[in-house]
Amino acid sequence: MKWTKQEIEKLIEENKLYRFYKSKEWVILKNKVLDEFHHECQWCKEKGKVSRAETVHHVQYVKTHPELALCEFYEYRGKQYRNLIPLCHDCHDRAHERMKYRKVKQVNEERW
Structure with a gap:
């Protein structure tokens, strides 16, 4: 089965x-993507760390770009970019600002 944009939108x-x-x-x-990158988290690798990637992150989120759900790459302004990036759980949580990575809004200015 090849997923259509409409089927993903319905989900x-x-x-x-x-x-x-x-x-x-x-x-x-x-x-395929995990194997291609030897199961290494790409964000950790950029920082000089080696971590096992357990998941693949959609740069263009499926909820906002369902047509790219099964696309390894996407094009923007005539340039091709990678859409699927292997990440460890920690980096994937950071990518989606989940749990401890949520941005905290400062209520007022600190005055110490």
Whole structure:
């Protein structure tokens, strides 16, 4: 099965996007990307650290760009960019500003 934009949009609308992430097409593509980068987290690697990547991050989020859900690359202003990047759980949480990586809004100016 090749996912269409409309099918993914329907999953998003129904809050069932997990079905896409469990699909054979996604699992095959995810494993291909992980193998291509030797299961190394690319953000950690940029900082000189070596970490095992367990997940593949969509640079162009599936919820905002469902048409790119199964695309390794995307084009912007005539230049090609990588859409799928292997990341460790910690970096993936940072990418989505989850848990401890949420930006904290400062209520008022500190006066110490």
